[in-house]
Amino acid sequence: MTTPRALRRRAARGQRWAGWLFVLPALVAYSVFVIVPLAMTVHYSTLRWNGIGESTFVGIDNYVRTLTDPTLLGIIANAFKLIVFFCGVPVILGLLVASLIRRIATGMLGTAARTILFLPQVIPLVAAGIMWTWLLSKNGFVNQVLSAIGLGGLTRTWLADFGLALPAVGVIGAWVLLGLCTILLLTGMSKIDQALYESARIDGASPWQEFRSITVPALRYEIGVCITVTVVASLAAFDIVYISTLGGPGTTTTVPGLEIFRLAFLGRQVGLASALAVVLVLLVLVTVLPIQRLTREDTAR
Amino acid sequence: MIVGRTEAWTGRLLLILLMAVTIVPFVSLFTTALHPSRSVPLGITWPDDPQWGNFLEAFDQAHMGELLVSSVLIVLGVVPVAVVLATMAGFGIGHLRVPGSRPLFLLFLLGLTLPLAGIIIPLYYLARELGIYDTKLAIILPLIGLYMPFGVFWMRAHFANMPQEISEAARVDGATTWQLFWRIHVPLALPAVSSLGILFAVWTWNQFLLALVLVEDPTERTMAGALGAFQGQYATDIPLLAAGSLVILTPTLIVFLLFQRQFVSALLQGSLKG
Numbered sequence: 001m002t003t004p005r006a007l008r009r010r011a012a013r014g015q016r017w018a019g020w021l022f023v024l025p026a027l028v029a030y031s032v033f034v035i036v037p038l039a040m041t042v043h044y045s046t047l048r049w050n051g052i053g054e055s056t057f058v059g060i061d062n063y064v065r066t067l068t069d070p071t072l073l074g075i076i077a078n079a080f081k082l083i084v085f086f087c088g089v090p091v092i093l094g095l096l097v098a099s100l101i102r103r104i105a106t107g108m109l110g111t112a113a114r115t116i117l118f119l120p121q122v123i124p125l126v127a128a129g130i131m132w133t134w135l136l137s138k139n140g141f142v143n144q145v146l147s148a149i150g151l152g153g154l155t156r157t158w159l160a161d162f163g164l165a166l167p168a169v170g171v172i173g174a175w176v177l178l179g180l181c182t183i184l185l186l187t188g189m190s191k192i193d194q195a196l197y198e199s200a201r202i203d204g205a206s207p208w209q210e211f212r213s214i215t216v217p218a219l220r221y222e223i224g225v226c227i228t229v230t231v232v233a234s235l236a237a238f239d240i241v242y243i244s245t246l247g248g249p250g251t252t253t254t255v256p257g258l259e260i261f262r263l264a265f266l267g268r269q270v271g272l273a274s275a276l277a278v279v280l281v282l283l284v285l286v287t288v289l290p291i292q293r294l295t296r297e298d299t300a301r
Numbered sequence: 302m303i304v305g306r307t308e309a310w311t312g313r314l315l316l317i318l319l320m321a322v323t324i325v326p327f328v329s330l331f332t333t334a335l336h337p338s339r340s341v342p343l344g345i346t347w348p349d350d351p352q353w354g355n356f357l358e359a360f361d362q363a364h365m366g367e368l369l370v371s372s373v374l375i376v377l378g379v380v381p382v383a384v385v386l387a388t389m390a391g392f393g394i395g396h397l398r399v400p401g402s403r404p405l406f407l408l409f410l411l412g413l414t415l416p417l418a419g420i421i422i423p424l425y426y427l428a429r430e431l432g433i434y435d436t437k438l439a440i441i442l443p444l445i446g447l448y449m450p451f452g453v454f455w456m457r458a459h460f461a462n463m464p465q466e467i468s469e470a471a472r473v474d475g476a477t478t479w480q481l482f483w484r485i486h487v488p489l490a491l492p493a494v495s496s497l498g499i500l501f502a503v504w505t506w507n508q509f510l511l512a513l514v515l516v517e518d519p520t521e522r523t524m525a526g527a528l529g530a531f532q533g534q535y536a537t538d539i540p541l542l543a544a545g546s547l548v549i550l551t552p553t554l555i556v557f558l559l560f561q562r563q564f565v566s567a568l569l570q571g572s573l574k575g
Contacts, residue, residue, distance in 0.1 A: 022393030033446025144344025236416035
């Protein structure tokens with residue numbers, strides 16, 4: 001005898017398989033435009049190929065070159081140097097600004113700060129690049145200010161300076177990402193129990209101690225998110241660099257994303273470009289996974 | 302909260318300073334745009350004779366009319382399809398718990414941190430082969446695929462929190478899975494769905510690399526792609542470049558100021574979940 005309950009369960013099992021029909025369209029789109037291309041990148045990375053004619057299989061030659069060529073290694077290192085600006089500055093400054101807004105700017109000033117600091121996050125990175133290229137140029141605002149305060153000796157074409165172009169690109173990234181980090185951290189701060197601060201104050205804790213032993217631990221998860229997002233933005237940077245420096249002067253500001261583009265579409269070295277692409281994908285993964293681990297483990301949200 | 306007077310004032314000063322730093326690039330772009338075409342103005346200076354006509358000229362030169370149509374078409378091509386596919390998959394994985402949903406979900410997660418540069422080379426050859434190179438479809442189709450990891454992740458989180466009882470009650474009333482999805486779960490998921498739509502729309506509007514590689518004709522590109530082309534073309538005419546950039550930026554800024562709350566909350570939830 002089949003009870004209605006068992007019938008329903010059998011029907012439910014059928015429906016679970018029918019559920020695949022819901023997943024299938026997304027899976028097809030994802031496979032065709034992401035998974036298959038990723039596999040093809042790996043395949044190309046084993047070839048010597050100019051993109052048009054015949055290709056030859058060269059095994060791991062392209063990887064050996066990627067990981068030994070000083071120029072290419074320097075380019076990979078540039079991406080990591082950018083982390084200081086794209087991640088370090090927005091996260092640290094963001095923590096400071098968010099606690100400032102919480103403490104002293106609850107009214108109009110706070111609202112204005114939130115709106116304005118978030119603006120760079122909604123405009124295309126290309127636009128940010130164009131604005132800052134002009135700002136940092138010979139006749140730009142930065143030099144105008146330096147001259148006005150008597151530091152005319154420091155003026156230069158910032159994005160063409162071998163030593164300072166990369167930090168200058170970093171500043172653009174920091175400008176874009178500060179607002180996102182600030183607002184993310186603010187959201188986290190609004191969830192902290194105020195009683196914690198009151199009892200700390202009764203115990204005579206200084207603002208710095210409060211910050212270190214209450215705010216930062218409570219924001220572990222949000223800080224983790226900020227670090228993840230900004231680290232990915234540094235390692236995978238393309239738009240800002242393409243617009244502001246095209247990787248120059250020399251290769252001082254070239255990042256992997258730009259070099260992949262240049263090698264594949266301008267230099268016709270599809271195999272080498274693909275090897276660099278695979279290395280980039282792996283670098284992002286091995287950098288981001290530990291951060292996720294550290295900040296998510298026992299928060300389990 | 303008790304805050305010392307000096308601390309309050311230094312704090313306020315710092316905030317105002319940072320706000321100024323955020324605004325300055327926009328201001329500089331604006332005053333530069335008003336200088337005579339082909340001149341090289343100094344930093345932020347108000348011109349003697351503001352050339353408001355620069356905006357009109359840039360509007361013309363940048364083919365703003367066509368560009369707006371093209372960008373809107375690309376957004377309309379990507380967002381509804383991507384949202385529907387992601388919602389259905391999120392429902393299948395998060396609520397129906399299809400057999401194998403765990404590895405399936407991990408497969409999608411794998412794509413979350415994938416840099417676009419990692420697959421741009423094959424995407425180029427794929428677009429050539431499919432005959433969509435240099436058309437809007439070359440941007441639309443890959444973006445739909447690229448948005449799946451985040452979209453599925455996002456919608457799965459929503460559906461995993463929906464109580465199974467809702468579905469059981471509907472099934473007792475004889476609803477098929479299809480009806481259950483469209484009549485019961487989609488209406489309940491609307492807030493999550495609309496945030497996802499906003500995110501996809503912004504990301505599409507601002508997409509640069511795909512447009513640069515897959516579409517040569519700037520008037521078939523996204524706003525960001527067109528802006529890149531405009532920069533290449535007018536690199537020597539700074540006031541006109543500034544005017545054009547502002548003209549191209551204006552729609553985004555207007556939409557942001559109108560929908561600020563939804564925008565910020567979508568972007569925030571987006572990065573918090575991601």
